[in-house]
Amino acid sequence: MKFIPHTEEERRQMLAALKINHTDQLFQDIPEEVRLKRDLNVAGGLSEMELSRHMADLAKLNSGTDEYICFLGAGAYDHYVPSAVKHILSRSEFYTAYTPYQPEISQGVLQSIFEYQSMIRILTGMDAANASMYDGASALAEAALMACATTKRDAVVVARTVHPEYRETLNTYMSGPGIKVTEVNYRDGVTTVQEAAKVLDKNTAALLVQYPNFFGCIEDLTGLAEAAHAVGALLVVCADPVALGLLKSPGQCGADIVVGEGQALGLPLSYGGPYVGFLACKDKFLRRMPGRIVGQTVDVDGKRSYVLTLQAREQHIRRDKATSNICSNQALCALAVTVYLSLVGKKGLRQVAESCVQKTAYTRDLLAKIPGYELPWTTPVFKEFVIKTSRAPAEINRQLLRHNILGGLDLGLYYPELAGHMLICVTEKRSQQEIELLAQRLGAIA
Numbered sequence: 001m002k003f004i005p006h007t008e009e010e011r012r013q014m015l016a017a018l019k020i021n022h023t024d025q026l027f028q029d030i031p032e033e034v035r036l037k038r039d040l041n042v043a044g045g046l047s048e049m050e051l052s053r054h055m056a057d058l059a060k061l062n063s064g065t066d067e068y069i070c071f072l073g074a075g076a077y078d079h080y081v082p083s084a085v086k087h088i089l090s091r092s093e094f095y096t097a098y099t100p101y102q103p104e105i106s107q108g109v110l111q112s113i114f115e116y117q118s119m120i121r122i123l124t125g126m127d128a129a130n131a132s133m134y135d136g137a138s139a140l141a142e143a144a145l146m147a148c149a150t151t152k153r154d155a156v157v158v159a160r161t162v163h164p165e166y167r168e169t170l171n172t173y174m175s176g177p178g179i180k181v182t183e184v185n186y187r188d189g190v191t192t193v194q195e196a197a198k199v200l201d202k203n204t205a206a207l208l209v210q211y212p213n214f215f216g217c218i219e220d221l222t223g224l225a226e227a228a229h230a231v232g233a234l235l236v237v238c239a240d241p242v243a244l245g246l247l248k249s250p251g252q253c254g255a256d257i258v259v260g261e262g263q264a265l266g267l268p269l270s271y272g273g274p275y276v277g278f279l280a281c282k283d284k285f286l287r288r289m290p291g292r293i294v295g296q297t298v299d300v301d302g303k304r305s306y307v308l309t310l311q312a313r314e315q316h317i318r319r320d321k322a323t324s325n326i327c328s329n330q331a332l333c334a335l336a337v338t339v340y341l342s343l344v345g346k347k348g349l350r351q352v353a354e355s356c357v358q359k360t361a362y363t364r365d366l367l368a369k370i371p372g373y374e375l376p377w378t379t380p381v382f383k384e385f386v387i388k389t390s391r392a393p394a395e396i397n398r399q400l401l402r403h404n405i406l407g408g409l410d411l412g413l414y415y416p417e418l419a420g421h422m423l424i425c426v427t428e429k430r431s432q433q434e435i436e437l438l439a440q441r442l443g444a445i446a
Contacts, residue, residue, distance in 0.1 A: 125251020
């Protein structure tokens, strides 16, 4: 009874039903030379006690931000997650729920999604938000497609200060429909209005920027919005939701569509996922929005109730009228965002953002004073900043690991012109003692 718990009689009956003599015949289409000619190298069964000990030993091989001091960001951030978030997500009615197709028995899940949409709408300064996307990268790409469909144009312009992996995802999405993607360079860590205006034209559907950008620098959204609108293009902003607790919202700056990654709002790092993307827009673009929207209405008795509405995917409407092939949403992750925002509130989110700004400024000033390190730009930043190093960032990070410190991102991997530069992230979790330890170790390495 290796691996498959069937009796010999059961196996005989299945083989007879398939009209074959041996299970090897199931794999006859696989070339002989690539088949495994021996038994799998798998140990025998373990008792429950032995298996528990084995799994615990495997878990000890992994180390996370509980054991290491994390100064690494670049799209995935070590923010504090209140314990109540995890407890609520663990309730079976949430983590086993699928798409709420039957509103009459899905009111709880629908309400949680509606609250999520409402909070994202307020944060971004937009009129409406959808029921969540897979992640920030796909949300940005979907927004580009949405802009092209709205303007009936087939080209977009993206700032090089947008996350490099987001730009790769964008290029993948645009390759199918043949949409041209043009990148605009940066100066002093930000996208200048003058450089953007040079590549924007009457065929541009949207200008895509990040706020704060990949380097942590704060872009001039108002100026970029005016440049995009001058040629009839939309401004798509990929925003850090924590920063929106402090900065002026993209909507106030003239953005038409706002997207982003919601991981910072109550989701752990989790080795890179699952995360949750958000997408919000002005009312006039609502019917081009991908995914689905939960709406609030009343039932036959006049009581408040919730329903799925404006479902623009091909499963619900004619394929040729569909605006997206998004087949689900990250409902559990969106619930985490909803619970987190409900717990911290407006004042709490602002306090988290202020703490990030203050600690980042302290770290930035401290590191800039160390011989062998310098700031390439003086542009205002949020919770990340770039620092130039005299030694290779990869070597610096190897040495920092010996002291249980996760160093910054080696920017030379994504920006050849920034070889010898690191992207350092400082969230509200970093203490003064940890920041000063980083400075001490960097000084010793230099």
